[in-house]
Amino acid sequence: ETGVTQSPTHLIKTRGQQVTLRCSSQSGHNTVSWYQQALGQGPQFIFQYYREEENGRGNFPPRFSGLQFPNYSSELNVNALELDDSALYLCASSFLAAGWETQYFGPGTRLLVL
Amino acid sequence: GENVEQHPSTLSVQEGDSAVIKCTYSDSASNYFPWYKQELGKRPQLIIDIRSNVGEKKDQRIAVTLNKTAKHFSLHITETQPEDSAVYFCAASLAGNQFYFGTGTSLTVIP
Numbered sequence: 001e002t003g004v005t006q007s008p009t010h011l012i013k014t015r016g017q018q019v020t021l022r023c024s025s026q027s028g029h030n031t032v033s034w035y036q037q038a039l040g041q042g043p044q045f046i047f048q049y050y051r052e053e054e055n056g057r058g059n060f061p062p063r064f065s066g067l068q069f070p071n072y073s074s075e076l077n078v079n080a081l082e083l084d085d086s087a088l089y090l091c092a093s094s095f096l097a098a099g100w101e102t103q104y105f106g107p108g109t110r111l112l113v114l
Numbered sequence: 115g116e117n118v119e120q121h122p123s124t125l126s127v128q129e130g131d132s133a134v135i136k137c138t139y140s141d142s143a144s145n146y147f148p149w150y151k152q153e154l155g156k157r158p159q160l161i162i163d164i165r166s167n168v169g170e171k172k173d174q175r176i177a178v179t180l181n182k183t184a185k186h187f188s189l190h191i192t193e194t195q196p197e198d199s200a201v202y203f204c205a206a207s208l209a210g211n212q213f214y215f216g217t218g219t220s221l222t223v224i225p
Contacts, residue, residue, distance in 0.1 A: 033213070042120075042203050042215030043158065056212045090157065092213075102148065103213060105157040 003027055004093050004106035012112045013081050021076040021109045025093030031055070032074040033103060034066060037088040049074055050096050078111075086113045116141040118206050120216025127194050128224050135219045137204035138186040144206040147180060147187045148213075153200045161202075162189070194223045 003026035013019050025032050031050045035043035045058035049068035063079040072093070078085060088110050092103035117140040127133050139147075145166035150158035164171045164178045164187065171178050175194075180187040191198055204216040 035213075035215075040218075042205075042217050043213070045212045045214070048211060058212065096211075101146075101209075102160060102163060104160065105150075107157045 004091065004104055006089075006091055006106040006109050008109060009107065010110045010112075012114065014114050015081055015083060017081050017113075018077065018079045019081060019111060021078075021089050021091075021111070023074045023076070023091035023093075023106055025072045025074070025091075026104055029093040029095045029104075030072055031094045031096040031101070032068055032072065033092045033094070034074070034076045035090045035092065036060075036085075037090055037108070039087070043090055046076065055096075081113045083113050086111060116144055116206055116208075116212075116214040118204060118214045118216045120204050120219060122219060123217065124220045124222075126222045126224060129194060129196060131194055133189075133191045133194055133198070133221055133223075135189045135202055135204070135221075136186060137188070137206075137216050138184075139206040139214070140185065141206070141208070142182075142185060143208050144214075145209065146207045147178070148205050148207075149178060149189050150203045150205065151200045152203065152218075158203060191221075194221075196223050196225050199223045 005024045033048040034046040037043045047057040048055045052068045068074045088108045090108045092105045094101040094103045148163035152158045177190040205213045207213045
């Protein structure tokens with residue numbers, strides 16, 4: 001198992017609400033990436049944070065936002081939740097240096113929007 | 115952006131047989147290709163990866179091949195065992211930044 005942890009493990013929200021998901025990266029890693037995995041699909045890249053700055057973003061609307069803290073942990077915030085936001089949210093940590101960095105996934109947060 | 119296609123979507127093999135999963139990518143600049151195994155309800159776990167300066171890599175029963183010219187890479191599992199049953203995802207990235215995943219292959223190894 002990797003040292004990447006996520007909280008909470010499960011969450012139920014209603015449409016229009018806001019949610020914050022948390023991720024603690026593996027020791028020694030400085031980069032966190034967030035992915036959305038719908039049922040039966042591959043993970044879809046949301047964004048990546050490197051040294052507290054956004055370092056790339058996928059095709060997700062601005063209501064998906066994030067933060068990275070000095071200890072390299074990270075938050076994913078989703079505003080105005082929609083039913084289609086129901087998914088497994090995965091974070092992955094890595095050490096971004098010269099390139100080709102392997103990403104290690106956390107266990108995920110399963111979000112259900114009713 | 116990058117587009118990764120993965121085939122087949124489902125694969126059933128007899129225990130002891132080999133399994134092959136194939137992926138193609140569109141962006142010739144992609145230079146890192148990991149494979150992940152995801153068991154039901156669990157996180158994706160890295161099983162093998164290959165970088166663009168290498169054509170083949172092997173780790174016990176698992177091997178990956180990369181053809182940069184054709185822009186495709188494949189996962190080979192030999193002597194399959196029931197515990198190999200899972201969903202396998204390929205991915206492509208440029209310098210470890212944004213990972214583009216395939217749609218997954220559900221592998222079933224029949225005892």
